[in-house]
Amino acid sequence: MKLFDPHIHMTSRTTDDYKAMAAAGIRALIEPAFWLGQPRTHVGTFDDYFAALVGWERFRASQFGIKHYCTIALNPKEANNPKIAQGVLDLMPRYLEKDGVVAVGEIGFDDQTAEEEKYFALQLELAKQFDLPVLVHTPHRDKKRGTERSLALVREQRFPEERVLIDHNNEETLPLVLATGCFAGHSIYPDTKMDELRMVALVKKYGSDRILINSAADWGVSDPLKVPKTVAEMRKAGIADRDIQKIAWTNPIAFFGQTGRIDHAELDGAHYDQSELWEGNSVLRGQAPEKR
């Protein structure tokens, strides 16, 4: 079965991870723009970061037969920094028309401040303007309230719900999201957020419509193979292949494909050639290039 990881921060991962992911069946992924673990102090570092997401990182993924897409945004945490917030928003249009950019995200709430709400709303506007869906991060702290506020803001802004993916859901927030027209993402984590068996229980209870799973792997303790591992647990629990296929492949394509920027033929091919170069750089360090 071909698998899609619709939320993973590959910039923080190694080529070993790419290899293992490809071997486990992951053929496509989405890398949302997020925060790098410590606050950035200049708008220019966002410019280089976004450029890497549509450039070098896409190339790196391609060298392992994985199709790389990304989402671009000012993340909720850094929306609180008045020195950079507006500058990042001013940069975004340059990237939002690009081919590999399939949503505005991650936007949403973190501490649930007035600034976060302001930039959340402004970025919903940007998404409308560029005809893109949005990926909405929900906070770790006070998650249920944060999810309610996110859904309320989407409604107030009259943003089409089928173009909203609310991410990092748990037992308490999933029913709230499914009661709307939004899609619901789940980040399967080693210790926090959601784990494989809890996810199985949720799928048994709520089915597979509008439900996605991801690893949200980044620079912290996380696991880039959580999508295949959760798929294995769903199989073991007797969940039908048709539902698994929907959760781990069809739903992400249906959601992000609303941009018209996901080429199905290209996804089916998944060939690669490691003798290619990116601005003169190769991912190889003297090894013989592989091809598929």
Added chain:
Amino acid sequence: MIASIHLLEEQFAARPAAKAWFDTATADTGLASSSTFDDERFLLVFSSATRRLGKAAFAPSEAERERLRAQGIHWQVETWGLDELGRAVLLAHAFERLPPARAAQLLENCYARADNRERQAVLRALPFLPDRSRFVPLTVEACRTSVQSIFEAIACENPFPADEFSELAFNQLVLKAFFTGVAMSRIVGLERRLNPELARMAQDYAAERRAAGRSVPADIDAVTRPQRNGK
């Protein structure tokens, strides 16, 4: 508050190496004399503290502790590293010497390119500095860190958040403390900042943990128990 940092500075007297570093530092940066203050030099000296002073706790004697308490320092400072003490005292001197805006900019510069221990020192020094409420944005930002030692430098054994944070920022700090396994007893002034919204957030957190089949922090009662409205 500046008076109490001089009390901390006295700790150097019994430690000749630290005293020597501090005297050189104040001379080199122009802090000691009426000569020109050198910001760039200050940043270098500030960074050098760990290498020169080491990270060992400065561990005052019981008599010294008593004097600190008498000066109103009722939170724990004895676990500060000697390097952190050196940096805090250095900053306090700069705040005495420089016009407020320039001193604030210097502190921001120390923080912006700081390593983790330097950030800890800046955060721990804040309660000793004048007009400290201007550093609320910096400290709220510090709470967003993923580096636990930095989060604890502001959240634990530090009176700054209870004295200066808005209710929203303070509540977020408490929730983050639960998330990261920090004991409520380490948050200075918690009792005085309890509020109904925080109780609601903590109750929701407990419910979320139970729904996920996870344990609830043992000291969650410290913020969920009934209380009067307001600060």
